[in-house]
Amino acid sequence: MMKSSTLSRQPSTEKESTKSENLTEYLIEAIVEGQLAPGCKISEPELAKQFQVSRGPLREALMRVEGLGLIERIPHIGARVIQLSPIKLVELYAVREALEGMAARLAARNITEIELAGLESLLSTHSTHIDQVEGASYFHQQGDFDFHYRIIQASRNQQLIGLLCDELYHLLRMYRYQSPRSHSRPVEALEEHKFILRAIRQRDEELAEMLMRRHISRSRQLIEQQIMLDAQQQG
CATH class of the missing domain: 1.10.10.10 (Winged helix-like DNA-binding domain superfamily/Winged helix DNA-binding domain)
Structure with missing residues (x-):
């Protein structure tokens, strides 16, 4: 109801x-x-x-x-x-790893100086307030306030933007809001974001893609560990 x-x-x-x-x-x-x-x-x-x-x-x-x-x-x-499913979340992260890696590569090629300044300002704000989100989801920001969302937009690839922002983005936000324990590494994530942004600013497409894929892969591994722990506790 x-x-x-x-x-x-x-x-x-x-x-x-x-x-x-x-x-x-x-x-x-x-x-x-x-x-x-x-x-x-x-x-x-x-x-x-x-x-x-x-x-x-x-x-x-x-x-x-x-x-x-x-x-x-x-x-x-x-x-x-829809019902939330840990398995579906892992699958979602596998897709994100590939597509957002591509987005980071394209962003390193196409991002504007204004967008770079906006991302730097965003991470500065996150750094200031990081203590307030420790132990909770670091990724509750919506739309333009989300680091990943901005990078996807900066890719300038409309097909990629459509897949990630129109089809997967809301599902991901749903999991983030309602399963915060799956994303309980805000300090590490922030540092990884800084390295990704540095690679994009340097226009290093290969490094930007590699760092983004690694960043998402680490989150996926954390989720998989939580799933195994839950299964052991239920068993």
Whole structure:
């Protein structure tokens, strides 16, 4: 059942297309942040009533969110928020390792000085506040505030941006928000980010790709270790 608190933020009601877009954004954030819990059934009548939208814009919004992999339709049950799975997370990281490595290589070739300055400022901010995130997820920033997201955008490859930012990014954010223990190495991650940025600034494409792949691989290995530990404890 959907929590009533999640329905307090209602999107704008100006146009049908705007309603659909705003409802899409609302659903994404509610699912990513866990306000709509994994496995939660999506009540179309409830959403339509709360947000004052007709069936068309509602279905359009749900199709978009389903396309992002955040909800699934089950026969005779309807739409549900996807269930988190450690195995799926490992698979997601394997894909990220390859694609974000490519993004870092392309970013080293295509990034602008303004974007470089923005990334340096971002890491400076992270350094200042690192003590506040120790032991929690270091990667809760959204959109332009996320180090990885900025590098992907700087690749200038629209196919790559689409795969990572439109299809995988929200799933990754969902895992980060709701499984913070899988990312409990903020200090190490920050240092790795600094090395990646240095390689990109030096326009060293090969090094940037290698460092990014290694960075993501280390996180994946940490997740795999946690999965094994959980399995041992359950056994």
